[in-house]
Amino acid sequence: xxxxxxxxxxTIFGWGxxxxxxxxxxxxSARAWIVSGSQTLNSNGVLDDIxxxxxxxxxxxxxxxxxxxxxxxxxxxxxxxxxxxxxxxxNDVIIAIGGGSAIDLAKAVAAMAKNREGESVADYLEGVGxxxxxxxxxxxxxxxxxxxxxxxxxxxxxxxxxxxxxxKKSLRSELMVPKCVLWDPELTVSCxxxxxxxxxxxxxxxxxxxxxxxxxxxxxxALVRSAFAGAMCSIEKAVAEPGDRSAREQxxxxxxxxxxxxxxxxxxxxxxxxxxxxxxxxxxxxxxxAMMLPSAxxxxxxxxERELGPLARAALHQLTGDDDAVAALIERxxxxxxxxxxxxxxxxxxxxxxxxxxxxxxxHGNSLSGNPRDISxxxxxxxxxxxx
Ligand SMILES: [Zn+2]
Numbered sequence: 001x002x003x004x005x006x007x008x009x010x011t012i013f014g015w016g017x018x019x020x021x022x023x024x025x026x027x028x029s030a031r032a033w034i035v036s037g038s039q040t041l042n043s044n045g046v047l048d049d050i051x052x053x054x055x056x057x058x059x060x061x062x063x064x065x066x067x068x069x070x071x072x073x074x075x076x077x078x079x080x081x082x083x084x085x086x087x088x089x090x091n092d093v094i095i096a097i098g099g100g101s102a103i104d105l106a107k108a109v110a111a112m113a114k115n116r117e118g119e120s121v122a123d124y125l126e127g128v129g130x131x132x133x134x135x136x137x138x139x140x141x142x143x144x145x146x147x148x149x150x151x152x153x154x155x156x157x158x159x160x161x162x163x164x165x166x167x168k169k170s171l172r173s174e175l176m177v178p179k180c181v182l183w184d185p186e187l188t189v190s191c192x193x194x195x196x197x198x199x200x201x202x203x204x205x206x207x208x209x210x211x212x213x214x215x216x217x218x219x220x221x222a223l224v225r226s227a228f229a230g231a232m233c234s235i236e237k238a239v240a241e242p243g244d245r246s247a248r249e250q251x252x253x254x255x256x257x258x259x260x261x262x263x264x265x266x267x268x269x270x271x272x273x274x275x276x277x278x279x280x281x282x283x284x285x286x287x288x289x290a291m292m293l294p295s296a297x298x299x300x301x302x303x304x305e306r307e308l309g310p311l312a313r314a315a316l317h318q319l320t321g322d323d324d325a326v327a328a329l330i331e332r333x334x335x336x337x338x339x340x341x342x343x344x345x346x347x348x349x350x351x352x353x354x355x356x357x358x359x360x361x362x363x364h365g366n367s368l369s370g371n372p373r374d375i376s377x378x379x380x381x382x383x384x385x386x387x388x
Pocket of ligand 1: 271287
């Protein structure tokens with residue numbers, strides 16, 4: 001058995017532990033820039049508290065930007081230019097406080113601040129760029145997630161969008177894994193219900209897709225087994241009772257491990273299509289993944305029944321055979337989507353039949369290539385048409 005495994009250098013997990021941020025920063029520098037992602041954070045005083053804590057520790061902290069949408073190529077270019085105007089030193093820190101958008105933006109800016117061969121981050125993107133590579137270590141990134149979903153705090157890529165031309169592609173390098181993750185599940189309490197639902201389903205999709213990926217690995221699989229049942233049981237409670245500590249902790253744990261797992265093992269069909277749904281129909285990432293998950297499971301169940309069976313039995317507390325357990329899992333996910341008010345039909349999120357050829361085309365990329373079996377364009381077209 002051969003495998004490699006990587007994850008962030010330091011993980012600090014626990015309710016209320018955001019106070020420990022200054023200590024993390026000081027390992028690297030006494031100067032930091034903050035990329036913030038959420039309006040809620042600004043309005044509920046969390047960001048003010050964080051600035052006050054940093055100031056008390058004599059850290060010079062500046063708010064670099066606040067992002068409220070999934071990051072675009074031009075966001076990275078603009079924010080990098082702003083940062084470089086302040087001439088950051090070798091080990092100055094970028095702190096990302098927010099959901100996947102803020103963390104991805106911070107990771108991309110930290111990388112671009114040190115890698116200046118291109119004119120734009122677009123030159124470095126997979127599939128669409130000029131093939132430039134990240135050769136120098138980015139500025140150290142400390143990720144402080146405020147949503148339990150993308151797992152970006154643990155991954156080596158930043159997903160960037162463009163709408164003209166439309167694409168959603170990754171900037172990727174093992175050097176981009178955040179140096180430190182400070183995971184305080186209490187920060188997710190102010191997350192609105194629909195964001196909790198969609199990002200939680202993203203994490204569940206990432207757990208499943210990385211578990212059965214073509215490149216699945218034993219350590220990430222062990223992590224998925226330890227997080228999956230807890231996420232399946234907790235997601236509804238986290239939405240219905242936002243202050244429930246146990247549910248928030250389970251979802252934070254699942255989201256973080258889903259990031260560790262996907263960074264090592266890759267993803268599959270649902271994430272491949274979600275990228276296209278994002279750039280062509282502007283469907284938010286978590287929503288797109290949630291909607292695609294049942295179809296991805298149906299498309300892969302025959303080849304991955306032996307892996308999925310035990311995972312499904314543990315989550316559903318069933319003692320049935322693999323085939324029945326996987327069928328029950330798919331049914332349970334449909335039920336979850338209904339209860340979380342996530343639509344089943346693509347037409348409900350603005351997808352039209354005319355978009356399907358472009359969606360099929362746009363689904364090819366790193367995620368889809370991790371799917372456990374090849375999916376032809378004809379099959380993908382069929383799957384999408386059935387979901388209209
Ligand atoms: Zn995802």
